[in-house]
Amino acid sequence: MSEPVTLHRLATGVPGLDAILGGGLPEYAFNLVTGPPGSGKTTLAHQLMFALATPEQPALFFTALGEPPWKMLRYQQQFSFFALDKVGSSVHFIDLGTELAQGDFEQVLARITAEVKARSPAFVFVDSFRSVLAEVHRQDSNIGMRRFTQQLGALLAGWQTTSFLIGEYSPQTDPHPVFTIADGILALDQSVQRNSMVRKIQVMKMRGQATSPGVHTLRITAGGLTIFPSAVVHDDNHAAPQASTPVRTETRIPMGVPLLDAMLGGGLPAGYSLLVAGPSGSGKTILATAFLQEGVRLGEAGVIVAFEQTPSRSRTHTIDDMVRAGCLGLINTRLMDLSVDEIVQQMVHSITSLRATRVVIDSLSGFELAVAPTFREDFRESLYRMVAVLSGMGVTVLMTSELEDRYTDLRFSPYGSAFLTDAIIVQRYIEVDSSLQRVMAVVKVRGSPHSNDIRRYEITDEGIAIGKPVLHYEGLLGGRPVHTQPHLPLPRNMA
Numbered sequence: 001m002s003e004p005v006t007l008h009r010l011a012t013g014v015p016g017l018d019a020i021l022g023g024g025l026p027e028y029a030f031n032l033v034t035g036p037p038g039s040g041k042t043t044l045a046h047q048l049m050f051a052l053a054t055p056e057q058p059a060l061f062f063t064a065l066g067e068p069p070w071k072m073l074r075y076q077q078q079f080s081f082f083a084l085d086k087v088g089s090s091v092h093f094i095d096l097g098t099e100l101a102q103g104d105f106e107q108v109l110a111r112i113t114a115e116v117k118a119r120s121p122a123f124v125f126v127d128s129f130r131s132v133l134a135e136v137h138r139q140d141s142n143i144g145m146r147r148f149t150q151q152l153g154a155l156l157a158g159w160q161t162t163s164f165l166i167g168e169y170s171p172q173t174d175p176h177p178v179f180t181i182a183d184g185i186l187a188l189d190q191s192v193q194r195n196s197m198v199r200k201i202q203v204m205k206m207r208g209q210a211t212s213p214g215v216h217t218l219r220i221t222a223g224g225l226t227i228f229p230s231a232v233v234h235d236d237n238h239a240a241p242q243a244s245t246p247v248r249t250e251t252r253i254p255m256g257v258p259l260l261d262a263m264l265g266g267g268l269p270a271g272y273s274l275l276v277a278g279p280s281g282s283g284k285t286i287l288a289t290a291f292l293q294e295g296v297r298l299g300e301a302g303v304i305v306a307f308e309q310t311p312s313r314s315r316t317h318t319i320d321d322m323v324r325a326g327c328l329g330l331i332n333t334r335l336m337d338l339s340v341d342e343i344v345q346q347m348v349h350s351i352t353s354l355r356a357t358r359v360v361i362d363s364l365s366g367f368e369l370a371v372a373p374t375f376r377e378d379f380r381e382s383l384y385r386m387v388a389v390l391s392g393m394g395v396t397v398l399m400t401s402e403l404e405d406r407y408t409d410l411r412f413s414p415y416g417s418a419f420l421t422d423a424i425i426v427q428r429y430i431e432v433d434s435s436l437q438r439v440m441a442v443v444k445v446r447g448s449p450h451s452n453d454i455r456r457y458e459i460t461d462e463g464i465a466i467g468k469p470v471l472h473y474e475g476l477l478g479g480r481p482v483h484t485q486p487h488l489p490l491p492r493n494m495a
Contacts, residue, residue: 007208010162013051013081014044016227016345020203020212025162026183029207030153032129033166035188040199040220041166044188045125046076047224048164050083053090057122060115061093064100064128069093081224092119105148112152116159124156129165153181183207188218193373196337201227217339228341231385253358253396256294257287259466260425263442265450268423270357272446273387273397275420278427282438283459284400287425288360289318290463291398295358296327302358303329303350305343307366329354337372340382344389351395359395365402387420422446430476439476440466 009024018024025031025048035041045061053059063069073093076082087093094115099107116124156163169179179185185204190197199218203211218227252267261267268274276284292302304319322328329350331343351359361367368379375382390397399421424443429436441454453469454476475482 009209010052012048014047014225014227015223016216016218016229017225019229020201020216020227021206022209022211026206026208028157028160028162029183030156030181031162031164031184031186032169032179032182033164033186033188034169036168036190039188039190040218040225041168041188042072042127043076043079043220044186044225045127045164045166047079047081049091049123049125050081050086052123052162053086055090058089058119059091059123059125060119060121061091061125061127062096062112062115063093064096064126069095078222079224080222092121109148109151109155113155116155116161120159121161124161124163125166126164127166129167129169150181179205189215191374196372196374198337198339198372198374217341219342228339228345230341231344231389254294254298255287256290256292256297257464257466259455260287260464263451263453263455263466264423265445265448268396269445269448270396271391271394272422273391273399273420274423274425275399275401276425276427277401277403278440279403279429282427282429283457283464284402284427285362286459286464288362288398288400292322292328292358292360293318296322296325300358301327301329301354301356302360303331303347303354303356304360304362305331305347305367306362307333307370326354329356333370338370338375340371340375340379340386343367343370344386348389348393351390351393357395359390359397361397361399363400363402384420428476439470 008027009018009021010027012018012021012025033041033045049059049061061069063072073087077084092115094111096108096111099111112124112126165182182205184206187202187204188199189202190199199220200215201218202215212229214230216227216230218225251270252261252264253270254261254267255264276287278284288304292304295302302322319328319330323330331346331350333343333346347359350356364383371379371382387397423445425440426443427438427440430439431437437456438458439454439456441452442450444450455466455469457464457466459465470476472484473482474484
């Protein structure tokens with residue numbers, strides 16, 4: 001072979017699958033699709049088939065499930081990817097029930113061979129391959145099973161077909177010769193924790209190309225399977241666009257709250273991530289809304305991900321007007337059992353389509369409640385990956401975090417995630433003469449000088465109004481200020 005061979009990759013038509021495969025499915029590959037019942041194997045196979053098959057490159061779907069093909073098709077027709085006009089022209093269903101009932105794998109091979117020769121398909125599917133091997137096992141030894149597998153693989157490779165064997169095998173627990181000779185293995189799984197079920201997919205093997213590592217979540221919808229590739233944080237030498245080194249400049253962006261820019265040292269550096277932490281009612285969402293509104297005023301689109309409350313109930317007209325004007329992308333999901341990667345993908349899509357430069361996540365507390373229990377166990381890691389992806393896109397991110405005001409505790413995040421952010425603003429209540437008042441401070445702005453003042457602020461019809469620093473008192477962030485100069489009363493006005 002004097003010239004290098006270039007693998008032709010096929011677009012699968014399954015959202016997210018091409019990304020985790022490394023660009024698509026290699027043509028003429030011998031693939032396995034494995035997983036327990038209900039994980040989505042058959043649906044994935046049909047989705048691939050209807051996306052790939054054409055009259056010029058037809059597909060054969062061999063069924064060995066012990067039930068008539070019409071029964072399976074009745075359910076598959078409910079998905080939007082199903083194209084009835086392709087059945088009989090681009091897609092052909094063949095029932096192997098008769099051959100399997102006789103228990104002779106030579107007859108099974110002969111039937112597959114005859115159909116392949118007669119129709120010259122570009123794609124071949126066998127569902128379920130485990131059913132075929134179960135019959136072979138009853139009639140023959142493991143040697144026979146290996147020979148059957150090798151002969152089938154050689155047959156399909158010789159006819160230059162892209163083939164898929166679907167079965168309930170697990171590469172981890174069911175060692176079998178088919179896993180060795182297969183070019184690609186897609187392993188589906190589903191896990192149940194409490195009252196939540198999460199489906200996942202992993203590319204166990206794909207010869208000739210680099211695939212996306214790790215386990216990726218998927219969801220079965222009316223459109224079929226949608227896969228949400230796991231965000232990968234790369235090192236500096238292999239940085240990818242989705243999670244590269246944060247794009248930061250010397251540019252400072254205004255927050256839309258008078259005096260807050262001065263407290264931040266001249267505004268928030270572009271490309272930074274900011275955490276606004278405070279108790280309920282302290283004005284976190286109002287500050288976040290002002291941040292987005294200021295961006296729109298300057299011609300910058302934004303995206304808000306809302307988990308706490310319906311945005312129309314919070315700063316009603318401001319949010320709604322920006323959304324209607326096409327200046328703001330709104331991700332307001334009330335779904336539960338989400339994966340972090342699912343939310344990240346929605347954010348990336350919205351940011352890209354709007355060319356947004358500002359992103360608000362309101363709030364991390366609601367975010368944690370929205371994700372499936374299995375993802376809460378590593379929520380801190382998930383936040384790290386999310387922030388890395390957004391930073392790699394060059395957007396400026398504001399996240400709010402609900403804090404239970406324990407007064408004596410000086411905390412900035414309930415997740416130990418304060419280190420993930422470049423800047424932190426803390427909001428607290430203080431008790432003065434049996435009344436609650438609000439104070440805020442800038443805790444950090446990475447790599448930049450900033451104000452250390454603790455300032456009182458009020459929530460007005462116009463938004464947040466920040467007053468002068470509170471001087472000559474200590475213990476403000478502890479909730480109970482103490483006069484360092486007892487003869488001075490604590491100011492009650494904003495002047």
